[in-house]
Amino acid sequence: MKKVLFLLVFLCNVAIMLGQGIEFSELTLDQAINKAKQENKYIFIDFYTNWCAPCKLMDRDVFPLKELGTYFNPKFINLKINAEKGEEGPILANKYSIKAYPTFVILDKNGDLVHMFAGGILDGEKFINKVRESFNPEVAFGTLKKRFDSGERSKKLQSAYLQSLINTHTTKVDSLVNEFYDNLNKEEKISKETVFVFEMFTPLDSDRFNFLENNRNKFRKVAGAKKIDSILLSKYESYFITIVKGYSQDTSIEELDKVKNHVETLGLSNLKAFPVFEAAARLKLTKEGKENVLKKVQNTIPNLTNNEKDIMLFFIVPGLKKILTQQEKENLIALVSDENTKGYIIRSAN
Structure with a gap:
């Protein structure tokens, strides 16, 4: 009976552990390597700093996810290392030449480098898939x-x-x-x-x-046509974005028309936000056609992902802040999906 109760308690504890996201251990790297050898696991290291905003978002929104605990805890000894604090942090950050945060390092049980990548990924499934690249x-x-x-x-x-x-x-x-x-x-x-x-x-x-x-x-x-067209399109979108942001105010309407007409000859498969960026650049240069821009925004949004929509508004609203009315800016900002992007646009559009 005691064995049965012990087993039930053990299984309950395991279930709780797996439901709490990634379980990080307070170990030195040498201690983690020894434990990894004993348990036949890999080592996952989250290098962070106190000032890193994406690091804090990973801590708050990603690492606690149940699916991350399910994936990481049976497979890895998990460590969090402050790259600027403690005896080991700066030494290990220098060893792996870490210059961006967060940076994630995956080692095998012997401490040899398997994989590493930098940048927060605020989606549990996408983050797991990125770590899976290790294998x-x-x-x-x-x-x-x-x-x-x-x-x-x-x-x-x-x-x-x-x-x-x-x-x-x-x-x-x-x-x-x-x-x-x-x-x-x-x-x-x-x-x-x-x-x-x-x-x-x-x-x-x-x-x-x-x-x-x-x-x-x-x-x-x-x-693939989709990939190549996306690259070509992004280069020309960037051309118009520089105008919207005010970096190319000496551009003539004739030059803008030439670029627009040239893009139309390329046979690109999906122009997405291109018409909005082109119209916004024209508005920036001439101060005319605001209603056309706002109409194009509304017509374009259904064809965009949330991320593509947010990127478009990220450039359009601050770039046209002196042309748009306060109500127009607020209406566009209300369309933004990501709260962090929305906060940046609000600050930049005032």
């Missing part, structure tokens, strides 16, 4: 780094390693990306492995961007 050798940073450091230089390996390195926020990668791209011939550049270069390291009107645009149909075939 995929095609994307796990630690595995890719070992192969790269050993001298492997296949296009696929370099692409995967550089993208994983970017996600660590530990070093500037521009020179490595340029070296990777410049060593490819024309045919090799038109591939899925180079798409990140055009997405993240290619400004509008550069030779590299012109190469992407001129070969867009070939890129669409190897990487």
Whole structure:
């Protein structure tokens, strides 16, 4: 009877533990490694600072989730390490070259690096999926780094390693990306492995961007029309956003029309918020057409995700704050889904 009661209590405690989110241990790294060896687990480390707002949001909204406890507690020894405090924090932050917070580091039971990435992810399922990358050798940073450091230089390996390195926020990668791209011939550049270069390291009107645009149909075939069109569109949206934000007030209407007409010739699959950004840039330059902008916002929103909608309003409302009435600003702000984004817009639009 005692054994049965003990078992029931044990199972209840386990259920409670799994329902309370991630269970963090107050251990040194050496102690965590010893425990990981004994329990045959990996080690998950959340590097944070006292001033890091995303770190606090992870603590409040993500780590306590039941699904995170269910996933992490049986698989990892979980540690929280303040990168700027204590005896071990600054030393370990320096060891892993951590420069952004939060940064998450996954080690194997021997303390060897398996994976790491920086940035808060305020969605439990998405965060778990990101950590799951640790067990995929095609994307796990630690595995890719070992192969790269050993001298492997296949296009696929370099692409995967550089993208994983970017996600660590530990070093500037521009020179490595340029070296990777410049060593490819024309045919090799038109591939899925180079798409990140055009997405993240290619400004509008550069030779590299012109190469992407001129070969867009070939890129669409190897990487998908949706992805390529999204990259092209984002570059032109950024052009109009700089005008909305007031950074390019010397732009002429003729130039704006030229860019708009050019985009229309590209056959992009989904313009999404592009018409709003273009109309807002025109309003910023001419101070005319406000009703057209507000109408385009309302017509565009049903075609956007909440995140896309919030990003659009993030730029539009502060950028046009001197043109919009207070009531118009309030009406647009009311459409924002994310409370943190809404708070920023309110502060910036006054």
